[in-house]
Amino acid sequence: MGEGKVFPNNEVPLKEIPPRCECGALLRPDVVWFGESLSEKDLADSHMALRECECLMVVGTSAVVQPVASFPAIARNGGAFIVEINVEPTPISGWVDESILGKSGEILPQLLESVE
Numbered sequence: 561m562g563e564g565k566v567f568p569n570n571e572v573p574l575k576e577i578p579p580r581c582e583c584g585a586l587l588r589p590d591v592v593w594f595g596e597s598l599s600e601k602d603l604a605d606s607h608m609a610l611r612e613c614e615c616l617m618v619v620g621t622s623a624v625v626q627p628v629a630s631f632p633a634i635a636r637n638g639g640a641f642i643v644e645i646n647v648e649p650t651p652i653s654g655w656v657d658e659s660i661l662g663k664s665g666e667i668l669p670q671l672l673e674s675v676e
């Protein structure tokens with residue numbers, strides 16, 4: 561968080577919690593947390609991928625937080641098959657191609673097993 565460096569860390573378990581950089585600053589995961597903004601480049605890359613994808617899996621989300629909440633519709637407009645997996649119905653449940661209610665941690669392994 562001090563220098564803005566990004567690097568992989570596959571330490572399991574972490575030696576120190578919270579983990580720290582060599583410079584002493586706290587380390588954070590390279591993800592976008594609630595309330596943070598996506599970069600313009602990441603958004604543009606995402607929109608390109610959404611318009612070209614054949615199948616989009618929407619997993620473990622309320623599907624209401626923008627800008628990502630619009631991703632399923634963008635993919636659908638490009639012709640993608642949309643699969644939603646969530647513990648409860650969301651605003652997109654009524655129009656996606658498949659809406660599977662349940663815990664993603666249980667359903668995803670079952671899906672993987674069925675295609676293997």
Ligand SMILES: [Zn+2]
Pocket residue numbers: 562563581582583584585
């Ligand atoms: Zn550092």
